[in-house]
Amino acid sequence: xxxxxxxxxxxxxxxxxxxxxxxxxxxxxxxxxxxxxxxxxxxxxxxxxxxxxxxxxxxxxxxxxxxxxxxxxxxxxxxxxxxxxxxxxxxxxxxxxxxxxxxxxxxxxxxxxxxxxxxxxxxxxxxxxxxxxxxxxxxxxxxxxxxxxxxxxxxxxxxxxxxxxxxxxxxxxxxxxxxxxxxxxxxxxxxxxxxxxxxxxxxxxxxxxxxxxxxxxxxxxxxxxxxxxxxxxxxxxxxxxxxxxxxxxxxxxxxxxxxxxxxxxxxxxxxxxxxxxxxxxxxxxxxxxxxxxxxxxxxxxxxxxxxxxxxxxxxxxxxxxxxxxxxxxxxxxxxxxxxxxxxxxxxxxxxxxxxxxxxxxxxxxxxxxxxxxxxxxxxx
Ligand SMILES: Cc1cc2nc3c(=O)[nH]c(=O)nc-3n(C[C@H](O)[C@H](O)[C@H](O)COP(=O)(O)O)c2cc1C
Numbered sequence: 001x002x003x004x005x006x007x008x009x010x011x012x013x014x015x016x017x018x019x020x021x022x023x024x025x026x027x028x029x030x031x032x033x034x035x036x037x038x039x040x041x042x043x044x045x046x047x048x049x050x051x052x053x054x055x056x057x058x059x060x061x062x063x064x065x066x067x068x069x070x071x072x073x074x075x076x077x078x079x080x081x082x083x084x085x086x087x088x089x090x091x092x093x094x095x096x097x098x099x100x101x102x103x104x105x106x107x108x109x110x111x112x113x114x115x116x117x118x119x120x121x122x123x124x125x126x127x128x129x130x131x132x133x134x135x136x137x138x139x140x141x142x143x144x145x146x147x148x149x150x151x152x153x154x155x156x157x158x159x160x161x162x163x164x165x166x167x168x169x170x171x172x173x174x175x176x177x178x179x180x181x182x183x184x185x186x187x188x189x190x191x192x193x194x195x196x197x198x199x200x201x202x203x204x205x206x207x208x209x210x211x212x213x214x215x216x217x218x219x220x221x222x223x224x225x226x227x228x229x230x231x232x233x234x235x236x237x238x239x240x241x242x243x244x245x246x247x248x249x250x251x252x253x254x255x256x257x258x259x260x261x262x263x264x265x266x267x268x269x270x271x272x273x274x275x276x277x278x279x280x281x282x283x284x285x286x287x288x289x290x291x292x293x294x295x296x297x298x299x300x301x302x303x304x305x306x307x308x309x310x311x312x313x314x315x316x317x318x319x320x321x322x323x324x325x326x327x328x329x330x331x332x333x334x335x336x337x338x339x340x341x342x343x344x345x346x347x348x349x350x351x352x353x354x355x356x357x358x359x360x361x362x363x364x365x366x367x368x369x370x371x372x373x374x375x376x377x378x379x380x
Pocket of ligand 1: 047107108109129130131134246247248249307309310311333334335336338341342345
C-alpha cells in the first residue's frame with residue numbers, strides 16, 4: 001500500500017504532494033492530471049479564486065521519461081495568487097498587521113485552530129485549513145486512477161442534491177452519470193440542473209451559501225478488496241475515513257445506507273445468482289458493492305453530504321479574539337456552493353483508497369509483477 005502526504009498554504013508559494021510506495025513502470029500522462037485539476041476548479045457557484053488559479057502539476061521526483069521509478073513521487077502545484085500575497089505569506093518576513101484575521105468564522109477551523117496552536121492571527125490557521133489543499137489530493141487521485149484504469153477500474157461521480165433541489169430517484173446507470181461531466185453543477189438531469197442553479201443564484205443573492213450531496217460510483221473493482229477479519233481492514237471503513245477527510249464532508253454512506261435503514265431486510269439485501277458467463281453476481285445493488293468489509297464485485301456506490309460553505313457574505317456573529325467584543329465574522333473570498341468541485345475531489349480520494357487496497361491484495365514492486373498477480377486471481 002502506498003502512503004500519501006500533502007503540504008502547502010492557500011496563498012503560500014504552492015502546494016506539495018508526496019506518494020511513497022507507488023510501483024515502477026507505470027506510464028503517467030501529465031495532461032490527464034492537469035485535466036482533473038481543471039475539473040476540480042469548475043462548477044457553478046464558485047468564487048473568484050478559481051479564475052486566478054489554473055492548476056498545473058510540476059513533478060519533482062519519482063518519474064522519468066513519463067514512467068514511475070518506484071521511488072517517492074513528489075510534485076508541486078504553484079499558487080499563482082502568491083504574487084498578490086507575497087508581502088503577507090513570505091516564509092522569511094511578513095507584514096503581520098495588514099491581512100491579520102481576528103474574527104473567526106463559524107463553521108471553520110478558525111477559532112479552535114487559533115486556540116490550539118496559540119496564534120493571535122487566524123490567517124495562520126485558515127491558510128492551511130482551506131480546501132485549496134484538495135488540489136493535491138486530486139493530483140494524487142489522478143495518478144492513482146491512471147494505474148487503476150490498467151485493471152479496468154473506473155470512477156465517476158455526480159451531484160444528486162444542492163440545497164433543497166434533490167434527485168428523486170437513485171441513478172445507477174454509469175452512462176447517464178457520465179453525462180454529468182458536461183453539467184455546470186455535475187447533474188445529468190436537466191430539470192434538476194436548472195433547479196440547482198436557481199438555488200445557488202438565490203443563495204448568492206442572499207449573501208448565503210449551500211451544501212448538498214454527491215455520489216461516487218466505481219466500476220470494475222475485483223471481489224475481495226478489504227477484509228472482514230479485522231475492523232480496521234474493512235473497505236467501507238477505509239473509504240469513509242478518507243472521504244470524511246475532505247473539507248466540509250459531514251456524512252458518508254455506502255450504498256443507500258440511510259434509506260436502507262428504513263426498509264425491511266427482504267427489500268435491501270442483494271440476492272446472489274450464478275451463471276457461467278457472469279459468475280457470481282447480483283441483480284440489485286442496494287449494498288453499494290461492499291459486504292462484510294469487502295468489495296463483492298458489484299459497482300461501489302458512495303454518497304457524501306457536504307455542509308453549506310461556512311464563509312458567508314452576510315456574515316454570522318462571532319467574537320473578536322483580541323478584544324473579546326461581539327463582531328461579524330471575517331469575509332475571505334469564497335464560493336457560494338462547491339458541491340460540484342467536492343464531487344471531483346471525492347472521486348479522486350475514493351479511487352486512491354481503492355488503488356491502495358488493490359495494491360495491498362496484488363502487491364508488486366513493478367507494474368509487471370502486479371499484472372501477473374492480478375491475472376492469476378481473475379477467475380475468483
Ligand atoms: C472543493 C471545496 C471548496 C470549498 N470552498 C470553500 C470556500 O470557498 N469558502 C469556505 O468558507 N469554505 C469552503 N470549503 C469548505 C471549508 O474548507 C471547510 O468547511 C472548512 O475548512 C472547515 O472544515 P470542516 O467543514 O471539515 O469542519 C470548501 C470545501 C471544498 C471541499
